[in-house]
Structures are given as structure tokens and as C-alpha cells.
Amino acid sequence: MMVRWLLRGALVTAFALHCAAGHAQQAVRPQPLKSGLDFTGPEVRELQHDDFANPGMLWISRGEALWQEAAGPGRKSCAGCHGEAKTGMQGVATRYPRIDEGSARLINLEGRIQQCRESRQQAEPFKYESAELLALTAYVAQQSRGMPMSVAIDWQNRHNFEAGRAMYYRRMGQMNLSCAQCHQDNWGRKLGPETISQGHGVAYPIYRLEWQTMGSLHRRFRSCLSGVRAELMPQGSPEFLDLELYLAWRAGNLPIETPGVRR
Amino acid sequence: MTARIQVPAKAKRGEVIEIRIAIQHPMETGFRFDDGGRAIPKNVVNQLVCRYNGVEIFRAEMGSGIAANPFLDFFTVAEASGELVFDWVDDQGQTGSERAALTVTG
Numbered sequence: 001m002m003v004r005w006l007l008r009g010a011l012v013t014a015f016a017l018h019c020a021a022g023h024a025q026q027a028v029r030p031q032p033l034k035s036g037l038d039f040t041g042p043e044v045r046e047l048q049h050d051d052f053a054n055p056g057m058l059w060i061s062r063g064e065a066l067w068q069e070a071a072g073p074g075r076k077s078c079a080g081c082h083g084e085a086k087t088g089m090q091g092v093a094t095r096y097p098r099i100d101e102g103s104a105r106l107i108n109l110e111g112r113i114q115q116c117r118e119s120r121q122q123a124e125p126f127k128y129e130s131a132e133l134l135a136l137t138a139y140v141a142q143q144s145r146g147m148p149m150s151v152a153i154d155w156q157n158r159h160n161f162e163a164g165r166a167m168y169y170r171r172m173g174q175m176n177l178s179c180a181q182c183h184q185d186n187w188g189r190k191l192g193p194e195t196i197s198q199g200h201g202v203a204y205p206i207y208r209l210e211w212q213t214m215g216s217l218h219r220r221f222r223s224c225l226s227g228v229r230a231e232l233m234p235q236g237s238p239e240f241l242d243l244e245l246y247l248a249w250r251a252g253n254l255p256i257e258t259p260g261v262r263r
Numbered sequence: 264m265t266a267r268i269q270v271p272a273k274a275k276r277g278e279v280i281e282i283r284i285a286i287q288h289p290m291e292t293g294f295r296f297d298d299g300g301r302a303i304p305k306n307v308v309n310q311l312v313c314r315y316n317g318v319e320i321f322r323a324e325m326g327s328g329i330a331a332n333p334f335l336d337f338f339t340v341a342e343a344s345g346e347l348v349f350d351w352v353d354d355q356g357q358t359g360s361e362r363a364a365l366t367v368t369g
Contacts, residue, residue, distance in 0.1 A: 052269050055332045058287040062265045212331035213289070 027165045030187055030198045033252050039188070039197040040263060044209075048261040056138060056207040056259025059131070059214045063139025066132060072123035078136075081120065089143040093256055097245045099156045106160045106241045109137050110216065128235040134214045138205045141258035148253035149202055157245060164246030167239060173230030179243075194263075200251040201244060203260020210263060217244060264288060268349060270363040274341035277369075282313070282321075284349055285334045286359065292327035306354045308333060315365075316345035341367045 037045055048054055067085050070077045082088040097108040100115065107115065113136050114125045126133035153161045168179045182191065183199030190196070204217040211219075218235035221243065225232050233239050269283040286308060293305025305327060313321040320339050349361045 052267065052283055052285070053334060055285065055334070058265050058267060058285055058332060061267055062287070065265075 027161075027246070027249070028184070029250050029252050030184060033200075033254050034187075034198055035254055035257065036197040036200060036203060036260070036262060037257065039195045044261055044263060048203075048257070048259075054207070054259060054261055056205075056214060056261060059135045059138045059205070059207075060142055060259055062131070063135035063137075063142075066136050067139060071117070072121035074122065076121045078116070085139060085143050089140045091144050091147055093141040093144040093258070094147050094150045096151075097241055097248060098151070099160075104156075106157060106238070106245060108217075108241060108244055109140060110236065111241075113137060113140070129216055129219060131214075134205050134216060137216070138214065138259050141205070141256060144256045145258060146255050148255050149248055149251045150253070151245065151248040153249055160242045160245050161249060163239075164242035164244070167243050168246050168250075173225065173228035175228040175230075177228045179224070199247070200254055201247045202251050202254045203257035203262070205258065206260040206262050208262050214259070217247075264357065264359040266349075266359055266361050268347075268361045268363050270347055270365055272364070273366045273368065275369045276341060276343075276367050278341045279338050280341050280365075281336065281338055282347065283334070283336045284311075284313075284361070285332060286311075286351065287332055288353065290325075290327070290329055290331045290333060294327065304354075308351050308353045308359075311335065311349065311351040313337075314348045314350075315339060316343060341365065343367055 037048065046053075048056075051057060064085075067078045070080070079085070093109055096112065097106050099105070100107045100111075110128060110133055113133065117123050118125050126136075168184075171178045171181075179199065182196050187196050187198045201217045201220075204220070205214050206220075207214050208220075216235060218237075218240045221240050222232050222235070265287040267285045269281075271280050274280050288308050289306065290308065291303055291306040293303070295303045297303055307327055307329065308325055311321075311323045311325070311333075312319055321337050323335060325333060344367045345365060347363050347365060350358065351360075352358045
């Protein structure tokens with residue numbers, strides 16, 4: 001009797017584990033896809049849509065100035081090679097993060113700007129999360145505003161994509177929560193006073209009212225990790241880049257909103 | 264300090280025009296502490312003045328209750344063509360300035 005009971009218990013556990021594992025294998029997009037803006041209040045939406053009142057526009061203005069600013073021993077500016085950002089950078093942000101041809105590593109928009117700054121301008125790279133890097137990233141991303149994300153998964157980035165997906169479904173921290181448990185399984189429901197969003201990264205860098213400043217997607221990752229009391233990885237770390245790629249795929253064809261405003 | 268101002272380029276004489284200004288500034292309240300437990304000194308844009316052809320038309324005195332990156336919006340009457348000049352200063356003595364031209368017709 002005891003043995004049968006134990007066996008049944010083990011079977012039930014095995015079945016539950018199998019289901020959980022099966023669920024964790026899936027790379028799925030939420031249906032229907034909704035921007036984070038749909039989960040905010042009317043005031044925040046209005047602030048984002050007003051191109052003057054949107055505080056992120058201050059960073060865009062700074063980015064526009066930096067685009068023209070010569071740097072490094074060769075006194076090269078971004079505009080010197082790429083020309084006007086309005087034409088040259090249009091649609092670029094929809095394709096990031098992507099595999100860098102030279103290093104065969106995954107890089108995001110911030111990483112590409114840093115790489116250009118180091119190898120082409122031979123200037124001191126900006127710190128991740130510095131006002132300058134946020135301004136330039138926001139300025140470049142803004143040139144793709146309204147254009148749908150278009151990150152494709154192929155043999156080159158498959159490995160990173162799988163790593164990002166695994167992280168998305170991995171339970172983390174003292175709260176033992178995965179990204180998916182909130183943003184995939186429970187979006188639209190309440191977490192305290194907040195409505196849980198689908199967790200797309202299409203509006204980044206964003207002006208977050210809580211931060212009172214502009215911040216990168218990786219800063220947002222760290223906020224979430226801190227919320228579930230997990231280990232915080234540094235901005236620009238390979239784990240975060242993989243996760244960013246997974247999110248870029250997961251965002252499907254949502255349009256880019258940079259500079260976004262969120263609570 | 265990056266700032267953005269919005270003034271209509273043209274207006275009719277006597278028309279009420281809207282003027283908007285946004286300044287990039289942390290507006291440090293003086294109530295916060297850094298990671299080492301040291302108090303971060305207060306640093307806010309404490310005064311902003313707007314002059315229209317040399318005449319002061321708007322003045323704001325701000326304190327720690329104003330959020331970062333202050334955004335101000337006010338109205339004035341278009342009287343003559345000329346220039347609007349904005350000047351501001353923060354607690355550390357850093358100053359900023361922006362100007363915009365306005366053409367008044369009629």
C-alpha cells in the first residue's frame with residue numbers, strides 16, 4: 001500500500017515536472033501583443049505623445065548635438081561617416097541586438113555606439129548608463145520611431161536566443177520567480193497597485209518617472225531582478241544581451257516608441 | 264545644461280501666446296543619501312527668469328519640491344517683434360540661457 005502510494009506520488013510529481021519543463025521550452029509571444037503604454041494611465045500616454053513635454057526629448061536634443069560632435073584624435077563625428085541620422089539611422093534600431101560581424105558576438109545599440117566610438121573615432125568609450133550614451137542611443141533609436149521591430153533568429157544568433165529564452169523562464173532570486181511568471185502568464189493583472197505589462201523593450205531608453213531620469217533596458221532588467229531579490233548582473237553583460245535578444249524577438253512587430261515614458 | 268524652449272515663431276499683435284521650457288537638471292532635493300551614507304547636497308534650479316525685449320515677463324523661484332527636469336508652461340501677450348531670453352541658475356551657481364525670436368504682425 002505504502003509503496004503504491006509512494007509510486008503514485010512520484011508519478012504525479014514526474015508528470016507535473018514534465019508539464020513545467022514542457023512549458024519552459026516554449027518561446028511564445030503574448031497574444032495580442034500590447035505595448036507597455038497600454039498598461040499606463042492617460043497622463044503618462046499624453047506625456048509620451050507630446051514631443052515637447054516628453055522629458056526624454058531633452059536626451060534626444062543632447063544626442064543630436066553629440067551626433068555632430070567631433071571626438072578622438074581624428075576629430076571624427078558620427079555625422080562625418082553616417083551623415084544625417086534622420087536618413088542614415090532610420091530602421092537601424094529595429095534590427096538590434098544583432099551579431100557583430102567582426103567579433104561574432106551579440107551586441108545591442110549601446111554596444112554598437114561604443115564600438116564605433118572606440119574603433120572608428122578612437123575616443124574614450126562612454127560608460128554604460130552615462131548621460132551621453134543614453135542620449136546617443138535614444139537619438140539613434142528615435143529615428144526608427146513607429147517602425148516595427150524586425151529581429152530575425154537564424155543560425156548566427158540561435159545560441160544567444162536560446163540562452164535568453166532559458167533565462168526568461170528561469171526562476172530566480174529569493175522570490176523564486178521567472179520573468180515569464182509575471183510578464184507572460186499574468187500580464188494585465190495587478191501586482192500591488194501596478195498593472196503588469198507584457199514587458200517589451202521597444203520604448204527604450206525610456207524616461208521613467210520613478211527614476212526621474214532616462215534609463216536603459218538593462219537598468220530596467222536590474223530593477224526587476226532586484227524586485228525578485230536575485231543577483232544583479234552588470235549593464236551590458238552577456239546574459240542581459242541574450243535576454244534583450246529574446247525580448248526583441250518576443251516583441252514581434254510592435255513599433256519602436258523611443259523615447260518612451262513610463263511610471 | 265540641455266534645455267528646450269517652445270515659442271511660436273509668429274503671432275498677431277495682442278494675441279495670447281503659450282511659452283514652454285524644459286531644462287535637463289537632476290533637481291537634487293538635499294534629502295537623499297548616497298551609497299556611502301553621505302548626504303547629497305541640495306542642488307536645484309532655484310531661479311528662472313524670462314525677459315521679452317528686456318522686460319521681465321515671468322519669474323519662477325523653485326525649491327526641492329520640483330521634480331527633476333523641470334518643465335514650465337506660461338502665457339504672455341505678443342506686443343512687438345523681438346526676442347525672448349531665458350536665464351536660470353542652480354544652487355551650485357551653474358547658469359543656463361536660451362533665446363528665441365518672435366515675429367509679431369498686425
